Amino acid sequence: ETGVTQTPRHLVMGMTNKKSLKCEQHLGHNAMYWYKQSAKKPLELMFVYNFKEQTENNSVPSRFSPECPNSSHLFLHLHTLQPEDSALYLCASSQEGDLAEPNTEAFFGQGTRLTVV
C-alpha cells in the first residue's frame, strides 16, 4: 500500500464541469507536490507546498487551483478545463521541500487519470 493516496483514480469531465482531485499522505511529510504526466512528455511539476505554504507555481493556468489545508492533504481544483489538460496527475510528498537533504526523496501516489471531453 502506497503512503500517498490519490482519489479518484479515474475522472472524466466536461469542459464546463468543476471537479477536485484529492491527495492524502500518511508519511508525516511536510512537502507535497502536484505533477502532470502527459503522453510522450516529461513529468511536469505544477505546484509545491512546503509546510502548507505554496512555494512553487510552475506557470500553471488558473483553471488549476491547488489547496493545501494541512500537511497531509492536497487538493487540485479543476474548472473549465481543455481537452489538452487530459493527463495523469500525480501527487507526491517528501519529508522536506529540499530533495537535497539526506534521505529525502519524493514518494508518489498512483495518480488520477483525467480525461476532459
Added chain:
Amino acid sequence: AQKVTQAQTEISVVEKEDVTLDCVYETRDTTYYLFWYKQPPSGELVFLIRRNSFDEQNEISGRYSWNFQKSTSSFNFTITASQVVDSAVYFCALSEVYTGANSKLTFGKGITLSVRP
C-alpha cells in the same frame, strides 16, 4: 536550464537479458542530485536511487547498478538478468537545489521497458 534526456523510448528484451537504460543530463549547477524512478502499470513512481554530484562511485543494489559519469553527464541504469516484473516505465530525474530548500525534480520522458518471458 536543467534538462534530462532519455533518448531510448522503448526497449524490449527477453527475460534474463541484461539491459541498460541511458540518461544524459544538462545543468549549470555544480551541486545537483540525480534520481531514477520506476513507474509500474499501477501508476505510482517508485524511488530507486538518488546520487549527488560529488559522488561518482558506481552503485550496485541486487540486480540493479548505476554508472555515474560526470565527464559525459550521464547516469545510466543497468538491470542484470532482467525479469518480467521489471517491465515498467523508468524515469531519470535531476534536482535543482535552491538556497532555502525548495528543490524540484526535472524528469526525462521515460523509457518503457518490456521484459518478455
